[in-house]
Amino acid sequence: MEATRTTCPYCGVGCGVLARPDGTVAGDPEHPANFGRLCSKGAALGETIDLPGRLLYPEVGGKRASWDAALDAVAEGFSRALRQGGPDSTALYVSGQLLTEDYYAANKFAKGFLGTANIDSNSRLCMASSVAAHRRAFGEDIVPAVYADLEQADLVTLVGSNLAWCHPVLHQRLMAAKAARPQMRIVVVDPRVTATCAGADLHLPLAPGSDVALFAAVLARCADAGFAAPGMEDALAVARGIDPGLTGLAPDAIATFCDWFARTEKSVTLWSQGVNQSGAGTDKANAIINCHILTERIGKPGASPFSITGQPNAMGGREVGALANTLAAHLDWSVPAEVAALRDAWGAPNLAMGPGLKAVDLFRALGAGTIGALWVMATNPAVSLPDGDGVRAALKRAPFLVVSDCTRESDTVDAAHVRLPALGWGEKDGTVTNSERVISRQRAFLPRGGEARPDWWAVAQVAKRLGFGEAFAWDGPAAIFREHAALTALVPESRRAFDISGLAEISDADYAAMPPTRWPVASRGAPGERLAPAARFIPTPYRGLAQPGAPLTLLTGRLRDQWHMMTRTGPLPRLMAQAPEPELTLHPDDAAGIADGALVRLGNAQGSAVLRARLDAGQRRGSCFAPMHWTARFCVGARVNAAVLPVVDPISGQPELKGAAVAITRY
Numbered sequence: 001m002e003a004t005r006t007t008c009p010y011c012g013v014g015c016g017v018l019a020r021p022d023g024t025v026a027g028d029p030e031h032p033a034n035f036g037r038l039c040s041k042g043a044a045l046g047e048t049i050d051l052p053g054r055l056l057y058p059e060v061g062g063k064r065a066s067w068d069a070a071l072d073a074v075a076e077g078f079s080r081a082l083r084q085g086g087p088d089s090t091a092l093y094v095s096g097q098l099l100t101e102d103y104y105a106a107n108k109f110a111k112g113f114l115g116t117a118n119i120d121s122n123s124r125l126c127m128a129s130s131v132a133a134h135r136r137a138f139g140e141d142i143v144p145a146v147y148a149d150l151e152q153a154d155l156v157t158l159v160g161s162n163l164a165w166c167h168p169v170l171h172q173r174l175m176a177a178k179a180a181r182p183q184m185r186i187v188v189v190d191p192r193v194t195a196t197c198a199g200a201d202l203h204l205p206l207a208p209g210s211d212v213a214l215f216a217a218v219l220a221r222c223a224d225a226g227f228a229a230p231g232m233e234d235a236l237a238v239a240r241g242i243d244p245g246l247t248g249l250a251p252d253a254i255a256t257f258c259d260w261f262a263r264t265e266k267s268v269t270l271w272s273q274g275v276n277q278s279g280a281g282t283d284k285a286n287a288i289i290n291c292h293i294l295t296e297r298i299g300k301p302g303a304s305p306f307s308i309t310g311q312p313n314a315m316g317g318r319e320v321g322a323l324a325n326t327l328a329a330h331l332d333w334s335v336p337a338e339v340a341a342l343r344d345a346w347g348a349p350n351l352a353m354g355p356g357l358k359a360v361d362l363f364r365a366l367g368a369g370t371i372g373a374l375w376v377m378a379t380n381p382a383v384s385l386p387d388g389d390g391v392r393a394a395l396k397r398a399p400f401l402v403v404s405d406c407t408r409e410s411d412t413v414d415a416a417h418v419r420l421p422a423l424g425w426g427e428k429d430g431t432v433t434n435s436e437r438v439i440s441r442q443r444a445f446l447p448r449g450g451e452a453r454p455d456w457w458a459v460a461q462v463a464k465r466l467g468f469g470e471a472f473a474w475d476g477p478a479a480i481f482r483e484h485a486a487l488t489a490l491v492p493e494s495r496r497a498f499d500i501s502g503l504a505e506i507s508d509a510d511y512a513a514m515p516p517t518r519w520p521v522a523s524r525g526a527p528g529e530r531l532a533p534a535a536r537f538i539p540t541p542y543r544g545l546a547q548p549g550a551p552l553t554l555l556t557g558r559l560r561d562q563w564h565m566m567t568r569t570g571p572l573p574r575l576m577a578q579a580p581e582p583e584l585t586l587h588p589d590d591a592a593g594i595a596d597g598a599l600v601r602l603g604n605a606q607g608s609a610v611l612r613a614r615l616d617a618g619q620r621r622g623s624c625f626a627p628m629h630w631t632a633r634f635c636v637g638a639r640v641n642a643a644v645l646p647v648v649d650p651i652s653g654q655p656e657l658k659g660a661a662v663a664i665t666r667y
């Protein structure tokens with residue numbers, strides 16, 4: 001039985017997988033992300049093919065329906081909302097689990113034809129702060145680095161990243177490089193001792209939310225060491241005004257790190273959700289990038305800032321503009337010629353003319369009754385967004401809710417008026433882009449489950465019923481990809497980094513066989529490697545946590561062997577064995593009489609969750625940690641986001657998921 005070359009559906013490393021219908025999987029030795037490696041989740045993919053609780057047939061009003069009846073109902077629901085409330089009373093909430101072609105179709109439908117920019121992605125919870133920081137520093141959402149830079153660097157600083165658990169294959173590559181070159185230094189900047197610290201030369205357990213103060217100290221130290229660059233004055237003046245003591249770190253530890261950074265030419269600073277999921281996430285990312293601008297370490301071998309993000313389609317949604325504040329192909333809303341070019345390319349009758357509601361505001365609007373029709377795809381906001389109880393109530397009150405998913409068992413699916421069965425991994429066909437700009441194919445190697453169909457197809461069918469069929473007349477994902485690639489040529493060459501116009505004429509056969517391909521892929525020249533964009537300094541004043549930590553600051557995050565809401569990983573005993581139940585990690589000094597293993601309630605006026613206490617001296621005093629994964633399907637009452645306030649970064653709109661003020665009581 002021949003193996004199909006496809007891509008792992010979990011994290012943004014984007015590992016290549018060789019998969020067979022009998023469930024045999026192996027790492028793809030030819031894929032440039034993993035060269036044959038897989039982590040525990042990826043290696044178990046074959047055991048998760050028979051997903052329990054699949055949504056296999058369309059449902060309307062809780063009853064099985066034909067696709068025609070379900071699509072008619074969706075079209076009627078959106079028509080009604082358009083008639084009664086206009087374009088902005090409609091909305092879509094999509095996901096980094098979608099393939100780029102599905103993402104593209106949803107974004108075109110909303111922004112070009114419904115006429116609303118009220119389409120946001122659960123990627124808002126993942127990398128919106130980095131996108132905003134890139135746009136401020138580089139003028140475009142550009143990730144300059146590639147994975148090989150981690151192997152070539154002499155100093156790798158991991159900020160707010162438990163790389164060993166959250167991007168395991170990348171961590172394996174880093175550890176292999178460190179074994180080959182022990183002189184390479186690794187620094188982990190994280191309030192708690194994580195698995196990643198085991199391979200580090202220095203751990204800086206800074207106070208939650210204080211990253212800007214640390215990188216202000218680095219910027220000042222680099223300037224003192226003689227680095228200088230045009231335009232640095234304002235950012236440097238702001239940095240010099242910030243007290244490094246805000247980090248809570250020992251002065252000699254800060255000095256050591258600053259010295260290492262200033263002296264090491266080949267330096268990569270990688271950051272993830274500890275930076276992004278913050279009320280000051282954009283400033284934190286810009287504070288890091290500032291240090292790389294000053295030392296001219298951007299997009300060079302072994303020297304770059306590097307944002308690593310979470311989902312399998314780490315960049316696809318950013319490329320097609322499926323965030324409420326972005327346009328397709330990195331086109332710029334503030335440039336009328338670019339907006340007009342997109343309108344003409346799409347033949348869009350009603351192009352949205354400015355940003356729409358970002359995730360938290362979108363669900364606030366749903367709760368307030370100003371959204372008449374919402375379509376959710378491949379995500380469970382009732383669990384993943386802050387104020388989980390408020391989101392759940394808003395979904396229940398929604399006048400018209402459509403959910404496309406491959407599972408029947410989610411809080412969001414439960415609330416839907418129309419349920420559309422989506423294809424699962426192994427059934428879908430399209431592309432994803434990983435954290436180093438590599439576009440890979442996800443290929444089907446399994447028969448479709450029940451009556452499940454592609455998400456792009458469902459969008460096109462609804463668009464047709466609303467009278468827009470001509471613009472959605474694709475015969476498959478290759479046609480969508482060509483249209484998406486062609487749009488990238490609309491961006492003026494002077495500021496066009498995301499360029500895949502060289503793939504705009506790709507044939508169906510070449511699309512089917514497309515190897516992993518890193519952008520840019522311009523119509524002229526070979527596929528790109530590193531990018532070295534012109535950059536500008538952004539002053540980053542210090543702002544602490546928006547939800548001050550009294551008495552404890554709750555940090556949330558991933559476990560090594562679970563993925564998001566556990567739909568695929570939770571039913572597998574082998575993966576569940578790593579952490580059979582949700583635990584709250586506390587420093588023993590914060591336990592206040594609570595014994596290791598006792599059940600505790602964590603919470604505040606917003607909401608609460610019940611978990612088992614685990615006392616660990618590696619947890620920073622004054623903070624606690626809980627995994628984000630648990631839904632009622634696997635453990636009732638352990639949804640920690642119920643206790644997280646819907647506070648967002650004012651620039652990126654990304655929620656502060658690491659920073660809720662909670663109290664702990666015995667249960």
Ligand code: SF4
Nearest residue numbers: 008010011015039042
């Ligand atoms: Fe999948 Fe990420 Fe593991 Fe690679 S590192 S196998 S992409 S979960």
